[in-house]
Amino acid sequence: EVQLLESGGGLVQPGGSLRLSCAASGFIFTSYAMSWVRQAPGKGLEWVSGISSGGSTYYADSVKGRVTISRDNSKNTLYLQMNSLGAEDTAVYYCAKTGGYISSWWGDWGQGTLVSVSS
Amino acid sequence: QSVLTQPPSVSAAPGQKVTISCSGSSSNIGDNYVSWYQQLPGTAPKLLIYENNKRPSGIPDRFSGSKSGTSATLGITGLQTGDEADYYCGTWDSSLSAGVFGGGTKLTVL
Numbered sequence: 482e483v484q485l486l487e488s489g490g491g492l493v494q495p496g497g498s499l500r501l502s503c504a505a506s507g508f509i510f511t512s513y514a515m516s517w518v519r520q521a522p523g524k525g526l527e528w529v530s531g532i533s534s535g536g537s538t539y540y541a542d543s544v545k546g547r548v549t550i551s552r553d554n555s556k557n558t559l560y561l562q563m564n565s566l567g568a569e570d571t572a573v574y575y576c577a578k579t580g581g582y583i584s585s586w587w588g589d590w591g592q593g594t595l596v597s598v599s600s
Numbered sequence: 601q602s603v604l605t606q607p608p609s610v611s612a613a614p615g616q617k618v619t620i621s622c623s624g625s626s627s628n629i630g631d632n633y634v635s636w637y638q639q640l641p642g643t644a645p646k647l648l649i650y651e652n653n654k655r656p657s658g659i660p661d662r663f664s665g666s667k668s669g670t671s672a673t674l675g676i677t678g679l680q681t682g683d684e685a686d687y688y689c690g691t692w693d694s695s696l697s698a699g700v701f702g703g704g705t706k707l708t709v710l
Contacts, residue, residue: 516699518699525602525688525702525703526639526688526690526701527701528699528701531698531699539698540698541698541699542696542698575644575645580650580651583692584632584633584692584694584699585633585650585692586633586647586650586651587635587637587690587699588647588650588656589647590645591644593644
């Protein structure tokens with residue numbers, strides 16, 4: 482059974498930084514691209530970033546330059562380093578396993594971790 | 601403003617059929633597979649349809665998907681009160697090199 486467990490969310494002041502983690506199990510982590518998708522309160526889904534199985538990275542324009550996605554295949558863990566956070570980054574952040582390649586579907590999702598940016 | 605366009609809401613009676621549209625462009629829907637997601641209140645999204653019209657194991661055949669050109673459609677037949685949820689379409693945008701979603705459609709089963 483695929484399991485994705487996000488952690489690292491919390492309350493952070495504007496301009497601050499946060500690193501989210503996603504511990505993956507139940508599948509061969511190295512074989513799959515992974516993504517982060519967020520959902521602001523009461524809003525729809527927004528794709529944030531993705532990383533291929535080979536390590537190529539992709540970012541939404543809204544976070545480019547402020548966010549870095551990475552993966553540690555030895556730990557089966559996905560990361561999202563977020564800097565210069567603003568109120569617009571307040572959201573539940575989901576880790577999602579793709580169907581295989583970076584442009585495929587998001588087949589499995591974690592339960593999400595809440596990031597709140599406020600002074 | 602979402603890259604993909606969905607109607608904000610749809611409604612139908614129990615047992616009836618409903619369709620949800622998703623409109624995009626040549627760089628996203630026109631160039632890539634479409635997937636659909638169901639999000640029940642307070643829960644994470646769940647994959648309903650992938651590669652335009654395929655259902656993951658465990659998804660009933662009441663749910664179907666189709667794609668034509670730069671648009672896609674999710675169909676749900678035999679509506680149940682448990683189908684009340686938000687539904688999202690998603691795909692990859694080849695020009696943006698990014699994932700994109702529709703704004704979501706709230707389904708009400710009257």
